[in-house]
Amino acid sequence: MSLFLFWVFAAMMLAFGAGVVLLRNPVSSAMCLVMSFLGLASLFFTLDAYFIGIIQILVYAGAVMVLFLFIIMLLDLKAERARKFNIPAMAGGIAVLAGFVGILYKVLASNAEYLHAKPAFTVPFTSDVKAVGAALFTQFNLPFQIIGVLLLVATIGVVVLSKKELK
Amino acid sequence: MEPTLAHYLAVSGLLFAIGLGGVLLRRNIIVIFMCLELMLSAANLSLVAFSRFHLVNGLPDYNGQVFVFFIITVAAAEVAVGLAIIVALYRARQTTHVEDLNSLKF
Numbered sequence: 001m002s003l004f005l006f007w008v009f010a011a012m013m014l015a016f017g018a019g020v021v022l023l024r025n026p027v028s029s030a031m032c033l034v035m036s037f038l039g040l041a042s043l044f045f046t047l048d049a050y051f052i053g054i055i056q057i058l059v060y061a062g063a064v065m066v067l068f069l070f071i072i073m074l075l076d077l078k079a080e081r082a083r084k085f086n087i088p089a090m091a092g093g094i095a096v097l098a099g100f101v102g103i104l105y106k107v108l109a110s111n112a113e114y115l116h117a118k119p120a121f122t123v124p125f126t127s128d129v130k131a132v133g134a135a136l137f138t139q140f141n142l143p144f145q146i147i148g149v150l151l152l153v154a155t156i157g158v159v160v161l162s163k164k165e166l167k
Numbered sequence: 168m169e170p171t172l173a174h175y176l177a178v179s180g181l182l183f184a185i186g187l188g189g190v191l192l193r194r195n196i197i198v199i200f201m202c203l204e205l206m207l208s209a210a211n212l213s214l215v216a217f218s219r220f221h222l223v224n225g226l227p228d229y230n231g232q233v234f235v236f237f238i239i240t241v242a243a244a245e246v247a248v249g250l251a252i253i254v255a256l257y258r259a260r261q262t263t264h265v266e267d268l269n270s271l272k273f
Contacts, residue, residue: 002169003169003170003174006170006174013178014178014181014182017185020185020189020198020205021185021188021189021193026195026197030201033201033205036205043175043178044212046170047175047218049215049218051232052236055239059239059240060204060208060242063243064204067246067250068200068201068246071250071253075253075257075263077197077263090192092191093188093191093192097184097188097191100180100183100184100187101184104177104181108173108180114171114173114176115172116171117168117169117171118169118220121225122225123224123225123226134229140233140237150240151244157248161251161254162251162254
C-alpha cells in the first residue's frame with residue numbers, strides 16, 4: 001500500500017514536472033508546477049515530515065506560485081512561438097541529462113544500504129513541528145536570525161529594484 | 168512492501184534531471200526560473216529522505232529538515248528578487264526571451 005501511494009505521488013510529481021518543461025504557455029507551466037509541488041508535499045508526508053510538507057504547500061504552492069502567476073500576467077506573456085531548434089544546444093542538453101541519469105543509476109545500484117525499508121521509530125512519534133521548532137530555536141538559532149536579516153534585505157532589494165527610475 | 172531510500176533518491180534525481188533539462192532547453196526566462204525551483208525542490212526531497220532514513224535517538228534526524236526549512240526560505244527570497252529583476256529587465260528590453268538578451272555576449 002505504502003509503495004503504491006509512493007508511486008502515485010512520485011508519478012504525479014514527475015509528470016507535472018515534465019509538463020512544466022514541455023508546455024509552451026507559461027501559465028500552463030506555472031499550473032503544472034503547482035501540481036508538481038503538491039505531489040512533492042505528499043511525498044514529504046509519506047516520509048513523516050509533516051511540517052516540511054505543510055511549509056512546502058504554503059510557501060511554494062501558495063506564495064511563490066502566486067508571485068509567478070502575478071508576474072506572468074503583469075508582463076502579459078504569450079505562448080512561446082516555435083523557433084528553429086538550436087541543434088548543438090539541444091544535443092548538449094540531452095547528453096548532460098543522459099550522463100546525469102546514468103551516474104544516478106550507477107550510484108544507487110552500487111550500495112545495498114539504500115535498499116532497506118524505512119527504519120521504525122524506537123521512541124513514540126508525537127509532534128514533528130515541536131521537534132523541528134526545538135532544533136530551530138536552540139541548535140540553529142543564529143542561522144535562523146540570519147535568515148530574518150536575509151528576508152529583510154530581500155524585501156528592501158525588491159522595493160528598490162521595482163522603482164521606476166534607479167538613481 | 169515499503170519504498171526504500173533508493174526509491175526516494177531516484178525520484179529526486181529524476182525531478183532534478185527534469186529541472187536541469189528545462190533550464191538547458193527552454194528559452195523563456197520565467198520558465199527557466201520555474202525549472203530552477205524544481206531543482207531546489209528535488210534537493211529538498213533527498214534531504215528529507217536522508218533525514219527520515221537516518222534515525223537519531225529513535226526519531227528522524229531533524230537537522231536535515233531544518234536545512235530544508237532554510238532552503239525553502241532562501242528560495243522564497245530568491246524568487247522575489249529574481250522576479251523583480253525580470254520585471255526590471257522587461258521594462259528595459261520588452262522581452263523575456265533569453266536569446267534576445269545577448270548584450271553581455273562577446
